[in-house]
Amino acid sequence: xxxxxxxxxxxxxxxxxxxxxxxxxxxxxxxxxxxxxxxxxxxxxxxxxxxxxxxxxxxxxxxxxxxxxxxxxxxxxxxxxxxxxxxxxxxxxxxxxxxxxxxxxxxxxxxxxxxxxxxxxxxxxxxxxxxxxxxxxxxxxxxxxxxxxxxxxxxxxxxxxxxxxxxxxxxxxxxxxxxxxxxxxxxxxxxxxxxxxxxxxxxxxxxxx
Numbered sequence: 001x002x003x004x005x006x007x008x009x010x011x012x013x014x015x016x017x018x019x020x021x022x023x024x025x026x027x028x029x030x031x032x033x034x035x036x037x038x039x040x041x042x043x044x045x046x047x048x049x050x051x052x053x054x055x056x057x058x059x060x061x062x063x064x065x066x067x068x069x070x071x072x073x074x075x076x077x078x079x080x081x082x083x084x085x086x087x088x089x090x091x092x093x094x095x096x097x098x099x100x101x102x103x104x105x106x107x108x109x110x111x112x113x114x115x116x117x118x119x120x121x122x123x124x125x126x127x128x129x130x131x132x133x134x135x136x137x138x139x140x141x142x143x144x145x146x147x148x149x150x151x152x153x154x155x156x157x158x159x160x161x162x163x164x165x166x167x168x169x170x171x172x173x174x175x176x177x178x179x180x181x182x183x184x185x186x187x188x189x190x191x192x193x194x195x196x197x198x199x200x201x202x203x204x205x206x207x208x209x
Contacts, residue, residue: 026087031056046060054087057083057084061083064077076105077105082098112155114152117150118150122146125145135179136179140177144171164202165199174192174193
């Protein structure tokens with residue numbers, strides 16, 4: 001009889017410990033973590049948020065910031081048409097990133113003003129978040145990601161693709177990022193890729209002749 005009681009107690013202890021170790025994270029917590037992280041590094045975040053059971057969808061997501069140097073402010077923004085956070089039912093959350101996003105930057109060196117727009121693309125990307133609200137692990141992979149110059153203007157004069165182009169492509173990438181809320185936000189990251197290809201070309205307009 002004592003052996004049965006000990007066995008039952010041990011089983012309950014193991015089950016209770018396992019349940020405690022298996023932390024869950026929700027779609028709303030992951031989205032809140034994104035906003036907290038971006039605000040912490042100086043971004044203003046706007047978007048149209050809608051929620052339903054186990055899912056958060058954010059459309060027209062805009063992340064804006066600016067850098068200052070030599071009394072010049074340089075606005076910088078990233079725009080995503082849609083991002084979806086979906087609970088998987090096992091304590092993890094999938095993050096669906098759009099295939100195409102845009103990034104815009106304005107800068108000046110005191111003599112010239114630069115306006116550039118880039119396209120951020122991905123194919124076959126998966127991202128899963130596990131952990132809890134204060135300790136999230138992002139596991140992600142993609143067949144390909146690319147970063148391409150879409151347009152460039154100097155002093156409001158458009159520069160043609162024949163005179164300026166740039167593309168960086170990363171193939172077969174994967175990584176794990178752990179983000180912890182301690183006294184300060186802590187990051188641990190691993191990343192790998194099969195290869196990186198770059199196509200960069202620019203003609204100096206002042207010496208084009």
